[in-house]
Amino acid sequence: MTRRDLINLRKFVAPEFICGYGALHLAGRYARNFGMRQVLLVTDPEVRAEGWTEAVATSMTGAGVSFTVFDSVSPNPRSSEVMAGAEIYQSEECDGIVAVGGGSPMDCAKGIGIASSNIRDICTFEGVDRVRKPAPPLICIPTTAGSSADVSQFAIIMDEAERRKFAIISKMLVPDISLLDPEPLTTMPRELTVDTGMDALSHAIEAYVSTGSSPMTDVHALEAMKLTSNVLPAVIEDPGNLELRHLSLLASLHAGLAFSNASLGAVHAMAHSLGGIYDLAHGRCNALLLEHVISANYDAAPERYDRIGAIFGSESTSPAEKIAAFRRSLGIMETLTDLGVREEIIHTLAGLASTDPCMATNPRRFTCEDIERIYEDAL
Numbered sequence: 001m002t003r004r005d006l007i008n009l010r011k012f013v014a015p016e017f018i019c020g021y022g023a024l025h026l027a028g029r030y031a032r033n034f035g036m037r038q039v040l041l042v043t044d045p046e047v048r049a050e051g052w053t054e055a056v057a058t059s060m061t062g063a064g065v066s067f068t069v070f071d072s073v074s075p076n077p078r079s080s081e082v083m084a085g086a087e088i089y090q091s092e093e094c095d096g097i098v099a100v101g102g103g104s105p106m107d108c109a110k111g112i113g114i115a116s117s118n119i120r121d122i123c124t125f126e127g128v129d130r131v132r133k134p135a136p137p138l139i140c141i142p143t144t145a146g147s148s149a150d151v152s153q154f155a156i157i158m159d160e161a162e163r164r165k166f167a168i169i170s171k172m173l174v175p176d177i178s179l180l181d182p183e184p185l186t187t188m189p190r191e192l193t194v195d196t197g198m199d200a201l202s203h204a205i206e207a208y209v210s211t212g213s214s215p216m217t218d219v220h221a222l223e224a225m226k227l228t229s230n231v232l233p234a235v236i237e238d239p240g241n242l243e244l245r246h247l248s249l250l251a252s253l254h255a256g257l258a259f260s261n262a263s264l265g266a267v268h269a270m271a272h273s274l275g276g277i278y279d280l281a282h283g284r285c286n287a288l289l290l291e292h293v294i295s296a297n298y299d300a301a302p303e304r305y306d307r308i309g310a311i312f313g314s315e316s317t318s319p320a321e322k323i324a325a326f327r328r329s330l331g332i333m334e335t336l337t338d339l340g341v342r343e344e345i346i347h348t349l350a351g352l353a354s355t356d357p358c359m360a361t362n363p364r365r366f367t368c369e370d371i372e373r374i375y376e377d378a379l
């Protein structure tokens with residue numbers, strides 16, 4: 001960033017959030033404070049099975065707030081699921097939404113909110129600032145530490161007809177309040193902890209090198225990287241440790257504040273097209289692409305990448321190699337080929353990634369051929 005860049009106009013949007021042990025149990029009180037009388041409680045079957053939906057429901061009942069549970073949400077939330085949720089929101093005459101879960105239920109809840117208030121199909125909101133009417137009040141309670149949907153202006157939805165994931169980016173998607181409680185994180189299986197942690201790390205790195213970065217987003221991005229480099233290896237060894245889970249939640253929060261305002265880059269653009277076609281876990285796609293995008297981007301922001309590298313060790317290896325070593329230390333050893341990605345599809349994947357809104361703030365301009373080469377490197 002040059003001195004001239006420092007005075008470029010930038011805005012910073014963040015929701016109100018409460019962070020700490022027991023925050024989840026404030027859901028009912030805040031729903032009532034927002035004037036909600038009939039809530040659509042958006043979640044998914046896994047979170048429900050772990051008992052976290054029930055804990056939020058108990059809080060609602062205690063505060064005298066009625067609710068309807070909607071848990072038909074896939075790991076990569078579909079447009080039809082959003083529209084089904086919006087239909088229930090209307091038919092149950094809901095006046096607010098509470099989302100409990102990872103990025104999928106939260107993104108689905110955001111989609112339900114804007115589809116309901118604007119009475120439009122969710123696929124018509126694709127892109128930046130395409131939402132006209134504000135969504136109803138939204139409370140988010142994350143049960144993973146990675147997506148940062150609980151603080152971001154983003155929602156990622158799968159267009160089933162076209163079998164691709166698309167991004168909706170709008171201030172209207174920022175939740176009204178997020179309740180960040182470390183306790184629900186303790187039931188995450190190891191793989192989910194790793195994948196969501198690598199998602200948070202990808203958010204922080206992409207925000208830090210984004211052409212939309214600012215001194216304010218840099219602070220959060222760097223803190224997220226420092227926390228992740230220390231905490232993620234520790235938390236997978238001690239998953240029930242509330243202090244470590246809290247620190248991983250903070251890492252995700254910092255990364256979310258950074259990327260929500262600086263936007264992202266090629267890793268996410270390419271992960272979205274992979275996730276759309278192959279229906280793969282988002283964090284795992286990021287983890288397998290990250291080091292290859294860093295190599296391809298390095299010359300466009302060498303000082304920034306060197307600073308990232310310094311956080312991940314003092315060896316004389318490149319930042320891309322340090323991130324690769326970090327990935328391996330977490331037990332992620334496979335390639336895109338191992339996930340079933342075939343070479344013949346790379347041209348299609350690259351075409352989709354090149355038009356993803358996240359690509360607009362990547363530090364280097366990539367041609368479709370450049371993107372194809374990165375996918376090939378990750379095979």
Ligand SMILES: [Fe+2]
Binds near residue numbers: 268
């Ligand atoms: Fe992400």
